[in-house]
Amino acid sequence: MLEKRDGVARICRTEFGETPLMIDFTEKPEIPIDFGKAPYPLKEIDPKRFEILKSKDERINVATGLAVLSHRKLVETLIELRRDGRLLYTPALATPKNVPILIYLGVDIVDNIVPIIKAYEGIYMLENAEFEIDSLRALPCNCEVCRNSSPKDMDEEKVAKHNTLILKRQIGLVKEHIRMENLRNFVEAHAKFDPALTAMLRIADENYEFFERYYPVFKKSKLTPTSEDSFERPEIRTFFKRALECYYPKGKTLLILPCSARKPYSLSKSHRRIRSYLGDLLKGVEEIIVSSPLVVPRVFEMVYPAMNYDVPVTGKWSGDEVEFVAEKLKAFVEKGDFNKVIAHVTGGYRRVVERAGIDAVFTAEDDITSSESLRKLKKALEDVERVDFDLFVSMFEHMFRYQFGVEMPSVDCLVRGRYPNLELKAENRLARIDVRYGMLDIYEEFARYLLKKEVYTIRIDEFEPKGTIFAVGVREAYHGIRPNDLVVFHNDSIFGVGIACMPGWEMEEADGGRAVEVKRYWKL
Ligand SMILES: [Zn+2]
Incomplete structure (x- = not known):
């Protein structure tokens, strides 16, 4: 029974216990499982024989022999297996290192066969590393086996027990990340320990259409894109897909600004400074905020993940980053009918605007909030075309369209509350912004x-x-x-x-x- 989902990964209550879980082969398994007589990869080579020899277990989908597959084939096979809604068990595949991505890809049940075999080969496993036990000077672990022991005290049986405990602990950690809706951040960071894991994650991201069916559009966890591998994350692809579809700017003038560390951007020091300096000059002007890898029209700044993400800011932009962000910025700008674009940006942000081929007036010197920069920005905004619209109402309209795929009903309404805790009211309360999930409550x-x-x-x-x-x-x-x-x-x-x-x-x-x-x- 499903308890919690985070993308394809899930926590279920089952007769085997709460998944994701590990079957322990150092003890006699409590519930017998039909492993079948043929490994799963036989299905492709000899489908007829596979049908006869495969596992006939009704309760769980048992896929043996996956360890022989290439990374690409393994990811594709797991995706194929996941289309079956039953619990998925992959015997003799999990290690403490690969178990986070296996669960991310939909595996529910694993076992400790590999950790046991490795122990007999003298391999001591940790969450992120494997060592030959003889090469260790001390045991970098304080589990019940290693505590008060030294490498020379460790026989195969003890190493097997330790390896098993590490795998179990890793599964426990993954489970907590599922509850926090944070598994992707963890898997992405963890994949850096091993090129094989990074390759698997990239191959998984090529299958966006599969993940999209399970992936939440709104999450309570903070998105932490840390490398270019993050650009193809389901959350980011979904944001661009929906935001580009739903963006209908009304204004004729566009102001492009750089992002801020604080979210939503409007609460940041730099954006507050600019907004208070310009005052009414911003009325009827559209804004787009450039970040990396996100590009966020102001009207979407309270939508997940724009509302809740954190990126490493160094001021250095790679060529690929500039290219990626420029393409998205261009697509947003093309949705509008702008007759003047003002870009109040410097450094890498300016390179993005230039790369996008946007004909913009640049107004910022080195510091976007210096009095010289602000004075130039004010001047550029003095004689522009203004369209009469309310920014907050436009935010609700855009969020409604983004979330439900239909137009918000046109009603006589007012926006109340203190930003970002806004609500939309007519006679009664119609909607409010749920800042935790970056979405509307209705x-x-x-x-x-x-x-x-x-x-x-x-x-x-x-x-x-x-x-x-x-x-x-x-x-x-x-x-x-x-x-x-x-x-x-x-x-x-x-x-x-x-x-x-x-x-x-x-x-x-x-x-x-x-x-x-x-x-x-x-x-x-
Ligand atoms: Zn240990």
């Missing part, structure tokens, strides 16, 4: 509207939901729903909003597990 009228539009809706059985709606109670669900999405559930007597725990298609397929956490509901 109330009765907007929920009714989504019901009418038939988007992000879930048809449930006739019951009054308390707390959690389980997949068994779901009759139909909108297939675009991803984990963490705000959804509207309904039956003949009630409707309400909640947070999805699994993708919409999975709610229909799964016979158990958490589907929706209820926030509030109303009588129909």
Whole structure:
């Protein structure tokens, strides 16, 4: 039964225990498993014989013999295996080093066969490294086996026990990252320890269409892109895909600004300084913030991951980085009908604007908040065309479109609250910004509207939901729903909003597990 998803990785309560888990072959396994007589790679060489000899276990999908595959073939095979919703067990494959990416790719159950074999070859394993036991001067571990021992006390059995404990500890750590929705950050950082892991992650990222079906659009964890390997992360690809689709700038003048460490950008010292200096001159002007690897129109600054990311800032931009960001900036600028572009940027940010081939007026000297830079910016903004629109209302409209794929209803409304904790009100409260997830939370009228539009809706059985709606109670669900999405559930007597725990298609397929956490509901 599904407890928590983070992309393809998941925590499930099962008869074997809570997954992801390790079967311990130093003890006799409690539940017998049918391993079959043929390794999984035989499927490709001799599919007929494979059908006869494969594992016939009904409860779990057992894929033996994957260790012989190349990195590419292994990733592709795991993706193929994941299409089967059952628990996935890959015997004799996991090590403390590769287990984070195996779980990221959808493996639920592993074992300690490799750590045991390695122990008999004299290999002492840690989360990020492997040593020949004879080459160690001291044991860099304080597990129950290593504590008070030295390398010469360690026989094969003790090393096997230690290796097993390290694998178990790594799985425990991965599980916590799943709960925190932080697994991708961890896997990406961990992959740096081994080129094989980095290769597997890159190959996984080539399969965005597969991961997209499971990946949340909104997350509570901070995105930490640290290298160019991050540019193809599902979160970043999803952001650009949706934001480029949903960006409809109204203004005729565009101001390009550099990013800030603090998020949302408007709360940063530099952006506050610029905004307060310019005052009303910014009214009716569109803004786009250049960062790396993100490019964020101001109207999307409170959307995940723009709302919650952290990048290493050194002022140095690589050629590939400039190229990547310039291409995205160009695409956003082309969505508008701008007759003047002002770029208040320096250094690498300026190179991005130039590389994008944008005909811009540059106004910043070395320091974007110096009085000379600000004076030039003010002058450039004095005689521009202004279109009358409210920035905060435009933010709600853009966030609504980004989140639900439809236009926000046009109602007479006001924005209330203290930035970034804004809410949209008519007679009643319509929506508010959920700053934790970088998305909108909605109330009765907007929920009714989504019901009418038939988007992000879930048809449930006739019951009054308390707390959690389980997949068994779901009759139909909108297939675009991803984990963490705000959804509207309904039956003949009630409707309400909640947070999805699994993708919409999975709610229909799964016979158990958490589907929706209820926030509030109303009588129909
Ligand atoms: Zn140890």
